[in-house]
Amino acid sequence: MQVVYSSAHRSHDVTHETFLGQPTPANEVAERAEIIRSSLEADGGFTFAGPTDHGEAPITAVHDPGLVRFLEGAWGQAERERIDRPYLVADTYPTFRMFEGMSEEFVVGQPAPTSVAGGLGWWGLDTSNPIVKGTYGAARAAVDVALTAADLVLGGETVAYGLCRPPGHHAARSMAGGYCFFNNAAIAAEAIVRATGERVAILDVDYHHGNGTQQIFWRRGDVFYASIHADPARQYPFFLGYGNERGEGDGQGENLNLPQPAGLSDEGYLAALDRALGAIVDRPGSIIVVSLGFDTYGRDPIGDFALTTPVYHEVGRRVAATGRRLVILQEGGYYRPALGDNTVAWLRGAEGR
Numbered sequence: 001m002q003v004v005y006s007s008a009h010r011s012h013d014v015t016h017e018t019f020l021g022q023p024t025p026a027n028e029v030a031e032r033a034e035i036i037r038s039s040l041e042a043d044g045g046f047t048f049a050g051p052t053d054h055g056e057a058p059i060t061a062v063h064d065p066g067l068v069r070f071l072e073g074a075w076g077q078a079e080r081e082r083i084d085r086p087y088l089v090a091d092t093y094p095t096f097r098m099f100e101g102m103s104e105e106f107v108v109g110q111p112a113p114t115s116v117a118g119g120l121g122w123w124g125l126d127t128s129n130p131i132v133k134g135t136y137g138a139a140r141a142a143v144d145v146a147l148t149a150a151d152l153v154l155g156g157e158t159v160a161y162g163l164c165r166p167p168g169h170h171a172a173r174s175m176a177g178g179y180c181f182f183n184n185a186a187i188a189a190e191a192i193v194r195a196t197g198e199r200v201a202i203l204d205v206d207y208h209h210g211n212g213t214q215q216i217f218w219r220r221g222d223v224f225y226a227s228i229h230a231d232p233a234r235q236y237p238f239f240l241g242y243g244n245e246r247g248e249g250d251g252q253g254e255n256l257n258l259p260q261p262a263g264l265s266d267e268g269y270l271a272a273l274d275r276a277l278g279a280i281v282d283r284p285g286s287i288i289v290v291s292l293g294f295d296t297y298g299r300d301p302i303g304d305f306a307l308t309t310p311v312y313h314e315v316g317r318r319v320a321a322t323g324r325r326l327v328i329l330q331e332g333g334y335y336r337p338a339l340g341d342n343t344v345a346w347l348r349g350a351e352g353r
């Protein structure tokens with residue numbers, strides 16, 4: 001299997017996130033991607049390629065250009081404002097309750113803040129994704145990793161894996177969040193739609209609901225989004241991910257959320273997977289973009305499912321058994337001691353070995 005990897009992720013060298021306001025060691029760290037890379041190298045069954053530069057156009061095909069400009073300029077802006085901090089996290093977010101009773105026309109007409117502190121909240125969801133000097137370059141490289149993996153499949157490969165870091169599925173059209181800056185999977189799916197004219201399915205098997213991917217394609221009939229994730233009633237991202245969210249307009253019926261209880265077993269997971277895959281094969285198309293997370297693992301520090309390493313082989317096998325070509329993109333997974341084994345198991349399953 002071809003793997004796309006870039007060392008550029010290392011410049012997003014975050015140290016801390018917050019847990020209920022307190023600084024705590026970051027979960028989404030550079031070591032994650034390096035563990036996966038070295039495990040795939042040790043396996044011997046993977047060939048590595050670097051990403052090619054795809055420019056900004058595929059990003060602004062799904063994201064607000066204002067988000068791109070903010071992320072590009074945030075660190076320099078903080079320096080100019082003499083905000084001397086090791087990393088940047090917002091204090092203040094524009095919750096919709098701030099605008100209660102005000103018309104949508106009025107609210108969307110509010111100006112984007114010009115200060116970096118305001119911008120961090122305006123363009124962000126939560127405090128888990130600090131910005132450092134190298135964040136923008138790493139996030140751009142992760143997009144190129146995803147698009148290069150998509151190119152491999154568009155060029156005839158049956159499967160390709162993009163070792164994206166930072167991850168992407170919490171990033172919405174105009175919002176970063178949840179360790180994510182650009183939505184790598186959404187950008188790849190959009191590029192595939194434009195290249196093929198076909199419908200594309202996104203299967204999200206990260207532990208968390210991919211609120212960003214859902215938001216981007218909510219009114220789209222050409223991209224089906226299916227996600228198996230922790231019930232948002234108890235877990236991040238809290239405000240989206242419920243089972244009654246099915247899409248609107250052209251996208252009516254093209255969003256499938258399968259929220260799951262704490263303690264979910266391998267068997268329970270596979271039952272949900274079969275539902276998602278059944279919905280995918282009921283729809284036309286030849287390519288699935290997989291948002292691949294291992295925070296479903298039983299020992300994950302921020303998850304509460306009970307999956308074991310062998311089930312990942314079976315999940316990969318069942319996804320590939322749809323007969324569709326696969327663009328597999330890395331999202332979360334934070335229990336570092338098992339990350340390499342879990343990734344190798346999933347990808348081996350997907351290539352039938």
Ligand code: SP5
Nearest residue numbers: 128167178179208236302331332
């Ligand atoms: C891509 C991805 O997996 N993003 C996840 C973002 C989760 N952010 C919220 C983390 C909440 C951590 N709660 C810690 C509970 C410890 N018992």
Ligand code: ZN
Nearest residue numbers: 206207208332
């Ligand atoms: Zn996750």
